[in-house]
Amino acid sequence: MKNLGYYNGKTGLIEEVTVPITDRAFYFGDGVYDAVMCRNNIPYLLSEHINRLYHNCALLSINVPKTKEELAYLITQMCTRVDGEEKFVYFHVSRGSGIRNHEFSDTKGNLCIMIKPQKIDPVDEKMELCTTKDVRYSMCNIKTLNLLPSVLAAQHAKNNKCQETVFVRDGYVTECSHSNISILKDKKLITAPADCHILPGVTRAHLIESAKKNGIEVIEEKYTPSDMLRADEIIVTSSSKMARGVSKIDGKSVGGKDKTTLDILTNDIYSDYISATTPNSYTLSRMQ
Numbered sequence: 001m002k003n004l005g006y007y008n009g010k011t012g013l014i015e016e017v018t019v020p021i022t023d024r025a026f027y028f029g030d031g032v033y034d035a036v037m038c039r040n041n042i043p044y045l046l047s048e049h050i051n052r053l054y055h056n057c058a059l060l061s062i063n064v065p066k067t068k069e070e071l072a073y074l075i076t077q078m079c080t081r082v083d084g085e086e087k088f089v090y091f092h093v094s095r096g097s098g099i100r101n102h103e104f105s106d107t108k109g110n111l112c113i114m115i116k117p118q119k120i121d122p123v124d125e126k127m128e129l130c131t132t133k134d135v136r137y138s139m140c141n142i143k144t145l146n147l148l149p150s151v152l153a154a155q156h157a158k159n160n161k162c163q164e165t166v167f168v169r170d171g172y173v174t175e176c177s178h179s180n181i182s183i184l185k186d187k188k189l190i191t192a193p194a195d196c197h198i199l200p201g202v203t204r205a206h207l208i209e210s211a212k213k214n215g216i217e218v219i220e221e222k223y224t225p226s227d228m229l230r231a232d233e234i235i236v237t238s239s240s241k242m243a244r245g246v247s248k249i250d251g252k253s254v255g256g257k258d259k260t261t262l263d264i265l266t267n268d269i270y271s272d273y274i275s276a277t278t279p280n281s282y283t284l285s286r287m288q
Contacts, residue, residue, distance in 0.1 A: 004082050006078060007110070022100075024096060024097065025110070027100045030094055031093055032093060032144050034052055035088065036239055037087070037089070038079045040277050041076070043079060044239070048205075056142045063109050064093050065093070075089060123269075124266075129164050129165065130164075130250050131168055131225060132165050136149045136167070141196050153165040171224060175197075175198040180201040182204070182237070183235070184261055185230075186232070187261060188217045190223055203242060203243065206272065214264055229254055232258035233246075233262040245266065
């Protein structure tokens with residue numbers, strides 16, 4: 001199939017699967033989501049993303065209608081039905097359905113999944129970024145469906161012929177519209193602390209792990225836009241971007257001072273993706 005959608009047990013082409021108007025995602029954006037890349041029908045780091053989804057649902061008292069194992073099996077099986085070597089997998093759970101009312105009852109959540117062919121962004125091509133004020137609320141650590149500020153920031157990047165927009169809150173860099181951002185300075189990886197103002201990205205966590213494995217000191221603390229502009233390198237991380245360097249911010253050239261360390265980290269992240277999504281005898285037996 002060219003793509004595949006799922007809603008509470010019903011499957012079909014994404015553009016043909018329907019959602020009832022009573023779904024609280026429609027009224028309030030009342031739900032959480034996650035997303036992974038898939039290669040060779042192996043969803044990358046799926047268990048970590050599912051764990052985050054369940055953690056986020058628990059923080060919002062949303063009942064996930066499937067167990068973690070059931071959800072992982074469903075997503076993996078759906079991937080085999082979609083054309084292409086690489087695919088983008090999106091899944092969300094809304095609080096449930098009912099006549100519009102701000103208060104909610106203890107209902108079973110609604111599960112939505114969408115899978116489409118999509119290649120990973122070229123990791124060896126540096127990105128151009130722009131900045132904007134971070135006007136989001138203080139629950140950015142939960143991957144909710146309330147994405148209007150991020151939508152506007154992504155459009156801001158497109159309007160400025162950039163690939164991402166960097167959020168700045170109270171004089172400090174937080175993250176990007178749909179990715180995390182870190183900097184390299186003096187052989188150290190500096191990344192914003194995992195507080196309520198950033199989403200603790202799965203790829204961000206692997207970047208930190210890679211840095212420590214390669215003897216690079218990791219500092220989780222706030223840094224300013226000026227620090228970012230003066231950084232030796234800048235790294236953007238997400239499920240679809242993996243880890244990529246940055247060449248410009250707001251039209252100003254940045255980075256280019258520590259290509260060796262940048263290459264170690266970006267290649268490590270990408271190599272892990274390739275290795276984890278290359279079938280072997282064990283993964284092939286599980287997929288059959």
